[in-house]
Amino acid sequence: MSSAAPRDLRNDITEHLRERALWIRRRSFRMVYEAQLGHPGGDFSAADILATLYFGVLRYDPRKPNDPNRDRFVMSKGHCTGAFYSVLAAAGYFPEDMLSTYMQPQSMLNGHPNRNYLPGVETNTGPLGHGLPVATGIAIAGQLDGADFRTFVLTGDGELQEGSNWEAALTAGHRKLENLTLIVDRNRLQQGARTEDTAGLDPLDDKWGSFGWHVEMVDGHDYAQLYEVLRRSPKGRGKPLCVIANTIKGKGVSFMHDNVSWHHGVPNKEQFEQAMRELV
Amino acid sequence: MSAAAPAAAGMFDCRDAFSATLEALAETDPRIVTVVSDSVGSSKLVNFRKRWPERVVNVGIAEQTVVAVGAGLANGGKVPFVSAAACFLTGRALEQIKADVAYSNTNVKIIGQSSGIAYGELGPTHHSIEDMAWLRPLTNLTLIVPSDPWETEQAIRAAASHEGPVFVRVSRMPVPMLERKTGAQFEIGESEMLAGGDDLAIIANGVMVHRALAAAKTLASEGIHARVVNMSTVNPLDTDAILSAAKTGAILTVEEHSVRGGLGGAVAEVVAGTDPVPMRIMGFSGFLPTGSAEWLMQHFGLTADGIAQTARELIARKRT
Numbered sequence: 001m002s003s004a005a006p007r008d009l010r011n012d013i014t015e016h017l018r019e020r021a022l023w024i025r026r027r028s029f030r031m032v033y034e035a036q037l038g039h040p041g042g043d044f045s046a047a048d049i050l051a052t053l054y055f056g057v058l059r060y061d062p063r064k065p066n067d068p069n070r071d072r073f074v075m076s077k078g079h080c081t082g083a084f085y086s087v088l089a090a091a092g093y094f095p096e097d098m099l100s101t102y103m104q105p106q107s108m109l110n111g112h113p114n115r116n117y118l119p120g121v122e123t124n125t126g127p128l129g130h131g132l133p134v135a136t137g138i139a140i141a142g143q144l145d146g147a148d149f150r151t152f153v154l155t156g157d158g159e160l161q162e163g164s165n166w167e168a169a170l171t172a173g174h175r176k177l178e179n180l181t182l183i184v185d186r187n188r189l190q191q192g193a194r195t196e197d198t199a200g201l202d203p204l205d206d207k208w209g210s211f212g213w214h215v216e217m218v219d220g221h222d223y224a225q226l227y228e229v230l231r232r233s234p235k236g237r238g239k240p241l242c243v244i245a246n247t248i249k250g251k252g253v254s255f256m257h258d259n260v261s262w263h264h265g266v267p268n269k270e271q272f273e274q275a276m277r278e279l280v
Numbered sequence: 281m282s283a284a285a286p287a288a289a290g291m292f293d294c295r296d297a298f299s300a301t302l303e304a305l306a307e308t309d310p311r312i313v314t315v316v317s318d319s320v321g322s323s324k325l326v327n328f329r330k331r332w333p334e335r336v337v338n339v340g341i342a343e344q345t346v347v348a349v350g351a352g353l354a355n356g357g358k359v360p361f362v363s364a365a366a367c368f369l370t371g372r373a374l375e376q377i378k379a380d381v382a383y384s385n386t387n388v389k390i391i392g393q394s395s396g397i398a399y400g401e402l403g404p405t406h407h408s409i410e411d412m413a414w415l416r417p418l419t420n421l422t423l424i425v426p427s428d429p430w431e432t433e434q435a436i437r438a439a440a441s442h443e444g445p446v447f448v449r450v451s452r453m454p455v456p457m458l459e460r461k462t463g464a465q466f467e468i469g470e471s472e473m474l475a476g477g478d479d480l481a482i483i484a485n486g487v488m489v490h491r492a493l494a495a496a497k498t499l500a501s502e503g504i505h506a507r508v509v510n511m512s513t514v515n516p517l518d519t520d521a522i523l524s525a526a527k528t529g530a531i532l533t534v535e536e537h538s539v540r541g542g543l544g545g546a547v548a549e550v551v552a553g554t555d556p557v558p559m560r561i562m563g564f565s566g567f568l569p570t571g572s573a574e575w576l577m578q579h580f581g582l583t584a585d586g587i588a589q590t591a592r593e594l595i596a597r598k599r600t
Contacts, residue, residue, distance in 0.1 A: 114383075116385055123386070129344075130379055130380060133349060133380075134348045134351050136349055137352015140349060140353060141353045141358050142356055144358070147356075164345065164376075167344055170342070171340065174340075
């Protein structure tokens with residue numbers, strides 16, 4: 001967006017994004033509660049990023065999911081399907097009532113997304129470290145054709161321990177893929193512990209910078225910051241963009257905040273009801 | 281690091297057929313791009329790069345990324361030919377081949393170069409005698425093991441026009457051009473009978489086909505009529521031809537691959553469930569000792585004489 005957007009317009013947009021993100025959190029948590037499966041901590045750290053992308057940034061038409069000129073979004077943290085499926089349904093890719101089939105036998109809504117089942121999914125993810133390399137290939141296709149679509153990819157932070165990301169980082173930096181934007185959901189928790197107590201990533205901005213990327217650090221729960229950095233035109237930047245979105249795992253529900261046990265913890269009835277009382 | 285001797289007169293390196301065919305296709309189809317991991321020379325793509333430098337996407341020595349970028353390019357409307365040494369490409373990037381290509385069902389063509397034991401003396405790290413076993417269970421992934429330059433060209437053309445993932449195993453071991461009837465055609469999933477016979481069936485593919493044909497000639501001089509079937513497509517398998525082969529009462533499979541999980545395994549899976557028949561599976565039994573590709577073939581009996589001898593042993597216990 002132009003940073004000169006009128007103040008009131010910006011407020012309207014952030015209010016809109018807040019409502020969408022709240023819906024994603026409530027809906028995804030219900031999915032996880034009903035399935036008694038899922039990754040709600042990461043759903044919640046990513047919810048504001050996904051809402052901003054789908055309702056403020058991405059150019060897409062859910063009736064034409066294969067439009068060659070669509071912006072691409074690659075969900076590399078494919079385990080966070082609660083949030084991802086919710087945002088796809090909210091964006092109009094499939095009916096909302098399909099969400100209640102999450103992980104049920106024969107459901108289109110597998111634990112990890114499948115492009116052959118669901119429109120709006122660009123590539124099948126689940127194993128970590130796959131999204132950025134594929135997104136790099138999509139961006140190269142766009143670069144070769146001089147196309148004006150953009151490619152966005154969302155990774156977790158623990159996921160960056162996979163070496164495949166750094167192979168792709170080299171290639172994307174080398175080819176100056178300004179049409180490629182990586183968003184790192186930097187919630188500092190991986191499945192078993194803090195990232196910095198496992199295989200530390202800091203200083204993460206320096207790492208991406210040294211690979212030839214332009215780096216921006218934002219509060220991953222601040223809609224105005226996300227909106228501005230993701231909307232800004234990449235033209236002329238001459239580098240791929242890495243947005244390190246500092247987030248909180250479990251953001252939005254007090255007992256889940258920054259709590260590693262909610263990586264793939266699932267709520268009992270009482271916890272579910274308390275979360276619904278808080279997510280308003 | 282060329283380990284194979286230069287091809288003798290009348291013998292061919294199938295990589296040349298690969299690159300010439302790809303250039304011919306690229307002339308008329310602008311969607312075709314190549315994706316390499318510092319493997320331009322070893323894929324014989326130097327001339328392709330000279331003609332279309334922007335259509336060679338070189339990601340550096342990074343097999344996981346070379347496959348994933350191929351999947352991304354397909355998403356962006358390209359027809360990517362990912363080409364690198366088969367040993368690294370299939371072993372290092374197996375999960376990308378599984379998730380980004382086969383499971384995602386993307387229109388990616390993967391060319392495993394210098395497959396099998398072509399790298400000879402360089403040793404088991406550089407041999408690719410496990411690739412069929414790794415790739416065969418992957419749904420959606422067509423697997424083709426061409427036998428000579430003609431079939432390599434046909435396989436590359438078929439891969440380009442097939443909508444979906446394809447793996448083509450391209451050897452650098454010298455092979456002759458096989459004799460075929462005029463008008464022979466290649467179809468994915470269809471084997472070809474190169475010699476008729478009902479005493480037993482030899483099912484082979486890749487660089488073993490011409491050796492199997494030579495073995496059949498020797499056997500014929502002894503009054504043993506061996507059918508020789510070129511099973512170049514391993515996925516999807518020509519089960520009709522296998523069931524027909526079973527009717528001879530004995531099947532010998534020959535492949536430049538491990539005896540576990542390759543063509544022999546595929547054939548055995550078919551007959552075990554339908555028409556069990558005595559079989560022998562010829563190939564390599566494990567990591568190989570030092571030696572040139574041809575020395576390894578000789579040492580492990582993967583020669584016309586070795587195939588003929590195994591056929592005689594098998595006939596002695598064929599089903600009657």
